Amino acid sequence: MKFAAAGFAAAVVVLLGFLLDGYHQGLAVYVAIYFIAILGLDIVTGYTGQISIGHGGFMAIGGYTTAMLSHYEHWNLLLTLPASLAVTFLVGVLVGIPALRLSGVYLALVTFGFAVSIPQLPLKFSKLLGGSNGLHTAHSVTHLWLYVVSWSCAGVALLLAWLLLRGRTGRAFRAVRDSEVAAASSGVALPIYKTLAFGVSGALAGVAGSLLVLATNGFAQPSEFGVLLSLQILIGAAVAGLGSLWGVILGALFVGLLPSVSASFPVIGSAHGQDVVFGLAVIVIMLVLPNGVAGLLRRFEPSFKTAIKRDPNTS
């Protein structure tokens, strides 16, 4: 069942690649980018229970890694992606260290500080990082290139996340989320699994950041990675419902497409109108669907299944 769904999703993505024109391919790229970032957040927050509102910071580091490797070293853009994956994995592990002592709202504050301070670095080290004028990659790519690469990355990320979460590691993550004391007394090494979750999560966000820079014509600029970006990822995860891999695609569609879809509406089409829509969406979802769209589906699942089971008897 799950493999059929995955195959179907892959077929849709490939088919859309042929059907969409350049502009809509560009939009689909944003969906893939948010998909990867939200997936990353979901691993650390949804599965491991460590709250992060700082994933924009990882995206900034990933994005600047790509921009710098291309700008100064003229790397192939495709090769910059594993590089930014490695860098942001390490940074993620480092950010995970405070999580060993902090939890809940205190950890959220630390990650928030991370998200706020990282985009300030390019302003401080403007010679190297381009300051407020940003840093350009040496080459830029076509919509099709981006579409293929970003959705391939999304597919690989989903596969890796699934492999990671289905086995021993995933069980350990969930045990940490549900009760740290119980997990520790069952032999789960908290420091290892907490920092690992942050590392994997940060690495995915970093790749998303690299792709975001490529999607904006290879232009890395501090305001691309403002606090709002971190919040958008969080909103995407909330819409998706934490702890559900399939909900992530809905969250990514919401965050990735809202700006361009709402552009044709009069009031909410303005840049700040979108922010209002995002804010309202969070309030509504928290009130009505605390477990996101995935939670909604899950709620119907049992009755749905029993209905199918009963079906032969009633007919």
Place this chain on the structure above:
Amino acid sequence: MGMKGRVPAVFAGVALVAAIAVAAAFGAHRADPGISGSTITIGGTFPLTGPASLYKTIPAAENAYFDYVNAHGGVNGRKIDFKILDDAYDPSKTVPLTQQLVEQNKVFAVYGSLGTAPNLAIWNYLNQRKVPHVLLATGDSYWGFSAKKYPWTIGFQPDYPGETKIYGRYIVQNMPNAKIGVLYQNDAYGKNYFAGLRVGLGAKKSQIVSQQAFDLSAGNVTQQMLALKASGADTFVILATPTPAIQAMVTAAKIGWNPANVFLNNVSAVSTFLKLAAANGAKVDGIISTGAYVDASIPEESNLAGVKLGKQILSQYASSLDPNNSLTFYGLANAWTMVYALKNAGKTPTRAGLMRALKNLDPKKAKNPFLAPGVSLKTGKKDNFPLEQVQLIRWGGGATGNWNPFGKVYGGVR
């Protein structure tokens, strides 16, 4: 496959051939994107919301001018359709919005987009696609100096370092003993300005007794102002965007620092901003800046044809705009230049034709009525700076005052 299948197949084949033939026939004379028999579609990104939203006056004034032109026959019979999108001065929004303009709305040209960082973000993209990226609302010198590498981009206003060079030269000539204090924004914008000032001062740059950089994100300039006061400077040069510039003027008064001469960069020297500063206690009389456009708030200029025409256009097509806000005449002057270039871009305008027209502005023909007396449009083979002259102006009359031009028109601003 039997006979039943063959008929539709043959029909489809014929239809395909016909379609290709028709496409080829039209293709031979196909106009550039954004050009139809009755319209020319152009578009740009502007901060309609957010911290820089004071500038939303500019696209509104530009649109008013296009409406006026459309009501008077358009550009060789075609009406201008100007798409204004809101990027809130955030380059990460500028990119997808510009892609939308080019790929979705199929604009003929990206016109007037505002801000240095937003324009840097779309610079490569538009030049790769050979889409005109013209009359940008930013005074950085990249646009003019990089014309070889970026042939589809051209700026508009006098550039920033050129402007401060003039302040430097003016100080050397008129206040040779000045002790100079400089407040500058700690980014490319502020540093470019400062570099120009040092060039203009030449050997006198040793008279800079204090130079204070501030970060836009810091939220205020109080510390820097206290340091400037303590340095004993008597000549104060402000190189900042409007909000910190207003803060600097107000803070100077609050901390009791009264430098004898104050220079304020043109971007922040909008009359609305000075009135706002004065209303908050700043001493604004005597502040010196530069202007390149006619100014409806200057009594001596009220009889100029450009001022009269501008006021008439604004009252008819954008009655909510205040003609005394100098950004309106900036917009009118910029839009006039676009219309002039479109009219000279070929009978059916082409993108290449538009660039050719903008790079060959002849001051004898391109008489822009919205430019200050003595200032004219000029570009040529090695000159990609449309405006290179400015008029010195001095503020008088406090919170209800206005700018007054003085001295000669300075050229060679770049």
